[in-house]
Amino acid sequence: xxxxxxxxxxxxxxxxxxxxxxxxxxxxxxxxxxxxxxxxxxxxxxxxxxxxxxxxxxxxxxxxxxxxxxxxxxxxxxxxxxxxxxxxxxxxxxxxxxxxxxxxxxxxxxxxxxxxxxxxxxxxxxxxxxxxxxxxxxxxxxxxxxxxxxxxxxxxxxxxxxxxxxxxxxxxxxxxxxxxxxxxxxxxxxxxxxxxxxxxxxxxxxxxxxxxxxxxxxxxxxxxxxxxxxxxxxxxxxxxxxxxxxxxxxxxxxxxxxxxxxxxxxxxxxxxxxxxxxxxxxxxxxxxxxxxxxxxxxxxxxxxxxxxxxxxxxxxxxxxxxxxxxxxxxxxxxxxxxxxxxxxxxxxxxxxxxxxxxxxxxxxxxxxxxxxxxxxxxxxxxxxxxxxxxxxxxxxxxxxxxxxxxxxxxxxxxxxxx
Amino acid sequence: xxxxxxxxxxxxxxxxxxxxxxxxxxxxxxxxxxxxxxxxxxxxxxxxxxxxxxxxxxxxxxxxxxxxxxxxxxxxxxxxxxxxxxxxxxxxxxxxxxxxxxxxxxxxxxxxxxxxxxxxxxxxxxxxxxxxxxxxxxxxxxxxxxxxxxxxxxxxxxxxxxxxxxxxxxxxxxxxxxxxxxxxxxxxxxxxxxxxxxxxxxxxxxxxxxxxxxxxxxxxxxxxxxxxxxxxxxxxxxxxxxxxxxxxxxxxxxxxxxxxxxxxxxxxxxxxxxxxxxxxxxxxxxxxxxxxxxxxxxxxxxxxxxxxxxxxxxxxxxxxxxxxxxxxxxxxxxxxxxxxxxxxxxxxxxxxxxxxxxxxxxxxxxxxxxxxxxxxxxxxxxxxxxxxxxxxxxxx
Numbered sequence: 078x079x080x081x082x083x084x085x086x087x088x089x090x091x092x093x094x095x096x097x098x099x100x101x102x103x104x105x106x107x108x109x110x111x112x113x114x115x116x117x118x119x120x121x122x123x124x125x126x127x128x129x130x131x132x133x134x135x136x137x138x139x140x141x142x143x144x145x146x147x148x149x150x151x152x153x154x155x156x157x158x159x160x161x162x163x164x165x166x167x168x169x170x171x172x173x174x175x176x177x178x179x180x181x182x183x184x185x186x187x188x189x190x191x192x193x194x195x196x197x198x199x200x201x202x203x204x205x206x207x208x209x210x211x212x213x214x215x216x217x218x219x220x221x222x223x224x225x226x227x228x229x230x231x232x233x234x235x236x237x238x239x240x241x242x243x244x245x246x247x248x249x250x251x252x253x254x255x256x257x258x259x260x261x262x263x264x265x266x267x268x269x270x271x272x273x274x275x276x277x278x279x280x281x282x283x284x285x286x287x288x289x290x291x292x293x294x295x296x297x298x299x300x301x302x303x304x305x306x307x308x309x310x311x312x313x314x315x316x317x318x319x320x321x322x323x324x325x326x327x328x329x330x331x332x333x334x335x336x337x338x339x340x341x342x343x344x345x346x347x348x349x350x351x352x353x354x355x356x357x358x359x360x361x362x363x364x365x366x367x368x369x370x371x372x373x374x375x376x377x378x379x380x381x382x383x384x385x386x387x388x389x390x391x392x393x394x395x396x397x398x399x400x401x402x403x404x405x406x407x408x409x410x411x412x413x414x415x416x417x418x419x420x421x422x423x424x425x426x427x428x429x430x431x432x433x434x435x436x437x438x439x440x441x442x443x444x445x446x447x448x449x450x451x452x453x454x455x456x457x458x459x460x461x462x463x464x465x466x467x468x469x470x471x472x473x474x475x476x477x478x479x480x481x482x483x484x485x486x487x488x489x490x491x492x493x494x495x
Numbered sequence: 496x497x498x499x500x501x502x503x504x505x506x507x508x509x510x511x512x513x514x515x516x517x518x519x520x521x522x523x524x525x526x527x528x529x530x531x532x533x534x535x536x537x538x539x540x541x542x543x544x545x546x547x548x549x550x551x552x553x554x555x556x557x558x559x560x561x562x563x564x565x566x567x568x569x570x571x572x573x574x575x576x577x578x579x580x581x582x583x584x585x586x587x588x589x590x591x592x593x594x595x596x597x598x599x600x601x602x603x604x605x606x607x608x609x610x611x612x613x614x615x616x617x618x619x620x621x622x623x624x625x626x627x628x629x630x631x632x633x634x635x636x637x638x639x640x641x642x643x644x645x646x647x648x649x650x651x652x653x654x655x656x657x658x659x660x661x662x663x664x665x666x667x668x669x670x671x672x673x674x675x676x677x678x679x680x681x682x683x684x685x686x687x688x689x690x691x692x693x694x695x696x697x698x699x700x701x702x703x704x705x706x707x708x709x710x711x712x713x714x715x716x717x718x719x720x721x722x723x724x725x726x727x728x729x730x731x732x733x734x735x736x737x738x739x740x741x742x743x744x745x746x747x748x749x750x751x752x753x754x755x756x757x758x759x760x761x762x763x764x765x766x767x768x769x770x771x772x773x774x775x776x777x778x779x780x781x782x783x784x785x786x787x788x789x790x791x792x793x794x795x796x797x798x799x800x801x802x803x804x805x806x807x808x809x810x811x812x813x814x815x816x817x818x819x820x821x822x823x824x825x826x827x828x829x830x831x832x833x834x835x836x837x838x839x840x841x842x843x844x845x846x847x848x849x850x851x852x853x854x855x856x857x858x859x860x861x862x863x864x865x866x867x868x869x870x871x872x873x874x875x876x877x878x879x880x881x882x883x884x885x886x887x888x889x890x891x
Contacts, residue, residue: 097560100880103840103856164837165880 092177096124098162099169106159107171112470112478113140117156117171124174130185132178137187141212141253142205142477144184144246145233147176150474151359184249191218193258196491199276200224201267201436202283204231205473206464208251209480210280210487211259217488221259222276226266229254231284232465233473236307238337244311268435270460278487281439281447281455281462282480285430290325294382295426303334303427310337318342323391323419325349325379326427327356329471332363334425335371343423345371350378350396350409374419378411382424390420432466444468453483454490461487497796498789500804502769503665503690503747505622507534507596510804511760511788514751514772515539515600515625515669520574522584526591531782532789535596537693537772539574540627541581541616542601543608548575556702556712556722566729566753567775568702568722570713573602573630578612582619589620598623600669601657602630609653610660617664624664625749626657626689629671629696644670647683654687667749669693672729672736681740691747693772695736697723698752726775729753734766741767742812756784757791764804765811825889827871829853829864835884836861842875842885850874 101118108117116135123132136143150156152172160168196219200207203225211221228234233247254261273279287302289295307330309315320343324334327349338345349356353363353375367373376396383390395415398407431445440448440456446468453461463479470476498509513536518524520539528536542548554570574581578601585597599616601624603609613624628644643649650668657666668684670677672695684692702712702722711719730753737750750768753775754760760771776784792804801807816822831842838860846854853868854875862875876885 100839100841101844102838103844104860161837161839 087173087177087180089177092124092174095170095174096121098166099125100162102161106161107156107169110158111139111156112472112475113146113481114478115139115143115156115175120178121169121171121174124178129178129182133182133185134187136175136178137185140474140477141209141480142233142247142250142473143175144179144249145205145242146474146477147172147179148242148246149233149237149472150175151361151472153361154359155472155474179246179249184252186253188212188216188253188256190215190256190258193220194218194491196220196277197222197275198278198280198487198491199267199273200280200282201273202231202281202464202466203229203251203254203261203263204282204284204464205233205476206480206483207231207280207282208254209477210282210463210484212253213481213484214487215256215258217484219258219277219488219491222262223254223259224262224265224267226264226283228263229261231476235311236304236333238307238333238340239311240340241333241336270436270438270457277459277491279460280483280487281436281460281466282464282476282483283433283435283466285465286433287426288429288431290379290382290424290426290428292379292381294384294388297382297384297388297424298386299384299388299422300382300424300426303330303425306334306337306425310341315341317423320344320422321420322346322423322425323348323421324425324427325391326429327351327353327358328427328429329358329362330430331425331427332358332366332371334427335366336369338423338425339369339371346374346419346421347371348374348377348379348391348393348419350376351398351406352376355406376409378409379424380416383418388421388424390418391424392416392418430465432468436460442468452486453479454486459490461490497802498792498804500769502749503623503667505596505665507770508594509534509789509792510764510770511785511792512536512596512598512749512770512772513777514774515627516774516778517571518774518777520576522587525584525588528777528782529588529592529595532785533595533782534770535598535622537598537600537625538581538585539576540600540602540630541574541576541578541612543603543611544577544579546573546577546604548572550575551715553713553715557726558703558728564726564779566724566726567778568700568712568724569697570715570720570722573627578615582615585616585619585621596622598625598667600625600627602627606656609656613657613660613666617661621664623667624657624661625667625669625693626653627669628653629669629673642671642673644668644680645674647679650680651683651687654684654689658688665690667691667693669696669751670736671696671698672732672752673699677736677739678743681744681746685744685746689746691749691769692740692744693749693751694740694768695733695752697725698729698732700724725752726779727753727755730755730759730762734762737763737768738766738812738815741809742815742817755779757788757795760788761792761795761807762811764807765809766815767809767812769805769808826891827873827887827889828866828869829871829873829875829885830888831862831864831875831885832883833861835881837881837884839880841878841880845874845878 099121120132120135156171157168200223229251322338322343322345324347335345377393381392395412396409399410402408447462449462461483463483464476500510515537519536550572558566599621601612629642666689668689699721704711733752748768750763751772755776843854843856843862853865855863879885
């Protein structure tokens with residue numbers, strides 16, 4: 078990565094100049110690296126010619142969560158990563174072009190429903206994967222019932238800080254669900270196939286649960302899971318002024334948690350067990366965190382959360398890097414006698430998530446994620462899975478891609494069995 | 496000193512002057528232009544007292560793509576100042592700027608008008624007279640709306656009137672590129688006895704239409720008209736016009752029409768211009784560009800070993816043949832440098848759909864030329880975004 082761009086550029090002058098820089102490559106790497114396979118040179122050419130309507134249709138029909146992705150897509154890691162223009166000067170700022178289109182046009186309905194074929198699909202979980210699959214299935218002529226234990230919108234609506242993703246963007250994305258043939262059941266938790274009698278196919282697309290720290294003190298008051306923290310952040314009254322917070326972990330959820338704590342007034346320290354260059358979070362996010370005054374402590378691992386009935390501190394041990402582990406990164410090894418204590422009022426363990434143990438009918442992998450094949454099929458016929466619970470991806474656009482993949486497989490399955 | 500040149504017996508401190516335009520219509524603006532380093536100016540075209548000049552505004556519209564301005568169009572007319580006022584200004588400027596070249600531009604409607612304009616302005620101290628034969632209003636009465644320089648007969652006649660009225664100052668005729676045969680007009684200028692030609696002028700054009708209001712640009716209260724197109728878009732046309740006049744008439748030429756920088760000016764000179772007038776470039780970027788023009792020309796002359804701007808004049812003419820029959824016919828093939836290639840595939844798409852299907856695009860994202868199909872047209876080279884990546888090789 079040559080440059081880190083921290084602020085979005087939105088002036089039409091910038092947008093048209095940027096569109097003009099695009100080389101409109103043959104077999105474009107940007108489109109290949111976009112999990113939703115948006116025809117990027119295609120929509121950029123539409124921007125150039127002033128045909129924003131067509132640009133919007135190209136973007137939105139490939140990615141139903143286009144409004145959301147316009148804010149949160151990690152473009153440097155996906156479409157922009159192999160942008161050929163970058164070999165001349167700088168990669169095209171694709172996400173900014175994309176969001177210029179979606180933000181300028183607002184909501185347009187691009188779904189082209191087919192006549193219903195008389196078959197019904199149940200979707201469990203109304204996040205990006207589930208909603209995408211619902212919209213693609215209605216385009217294939219299948220009726221959809223979509224269930225969510227909370228509200229439609231999944232992580233984007235509930236757990237992404239609102240300064241990074243305005244609710245209006247997500248609401249524009251999920252507005253497409255309001256149409257004949259799709260029924261939405263909010264506040265309805267489904268945990269087993271036995272609750273879904275009478276459906277011709279089932280798509281599992283619910284969210285993950287936190288692993289949680291397995292060290293002494295993990296149940297003290299003041300230990301807050303990142304999901305709870307991020308949800309609470311969307312409520313204005315949350316206030317951490319003057320609190321000392323330690324976030325444990327090196328992923329984007331750790332960074333999101335740090336942003337929220339900082340935003341709500343806390344002094345924030347992120348503790349990560351490897352060197353920062355091995356952290357799975359995106360460089361741009363880490364730079365942003367650094368600029369916002371978040372402190373980093375690396376090559377440390379928590380041993381114990383201290384405190385009588387509330388968190389008072391964390392006992393850490395220093396680590397060194399050993400042999401490479403199965404992820405290809407060096408395994409962190411504790412250094413004996415290097416323990417130390419950091420005082421803290423809040424501890425946020427952001428050390429990973431797994432699928433909740435619902436739907437015992439389908440097989441899982443070693444880490445507890447639901448096993449799917451390359452087309453999104455689970456071990457049980459007629460049951461498909463998409464989104465975070467497959468253990469693949471983790472971004473909105475990847476969930477969208479899996480939703481599309483599963484909808485395709487479901488349509489094929491239902492077409493064959495008719 | 497090295498940039499000093501001479502044109503029609505008049506000394507220029509450098510070959511760059513301001514062409515007739517709104518900016519050469521005001522004393523204070525001209526003063527700043529001279530102070531900035533321009534060698535001279537053609538004052539905005541003037542006329543005899545009583546001539547009506549009703550300019551409609553807005554009078555400008557540009558043509559642009561993304562961030563770059565490709566050209567400008569105007570529906571301007573001649574100066575609202577008549578010859579008495581312009582003569583007064585020339586007298587003032589003559590005193591304040593004895594070294595600068597003051598060229599008076601005139602337009603008349605009869606023999607008396609043309610001749611009185613020349614006499615008054617020569618008397619006032621102008622160094623040269625430039626006759627605008629390319630104003631749509633400047634006819635001699637017989638064909639309203641037609642430019643003088645669109646008729647060889649009228650061009651010769653009016654030229655002879657002007658030449659007949661001057662005592663000794665050189666006369667330039669400013670022509671239009673909008674004719675069937677530019678050489679025919681240039682020969683008429685020569686027969687009329689003029690000393691040089693200003694080649695050429697803006698080109699009649701419709702600047703574009705606001706497709707939502709249906710009104711063309713510039714919109715003047717719901718109406719518009721044809722503009723004089725200037726700027727980068729017309730440079731290739733100006734180059735052809737200068738080249739043809741230089742080749743067939745041998746007349747000294749003041750080049751104008753689309754030069755935006757020193758490289759453009761050098762190109763004008765290479766096909767026969769002695770000095771170059773700038774208008775649109777100044778309207779876009781101001782007088783300050785003179786620094787770049789002067790240093791750029793010096794750099795060019797040093798690198799090429801030219802001692803004076805005059806050494807540049809006409810140097811490219813021998814490389815222009817005047818018909819397709821005279822072009823060498825050799826086999827040419829495209830050669831793509833895979834070290835430089837960035838793998839965008841633009842050459843592949845262009846050759847596939849707009850050329851000869853002579854390029855293959857590999858899984859390694861490298862284009863390969865199929866020699867048997869390549870005719871050597873150079874489309875691939877022209878669309879390639881990487882300078883020097885594709886070259887055309889003559890193979891026999």
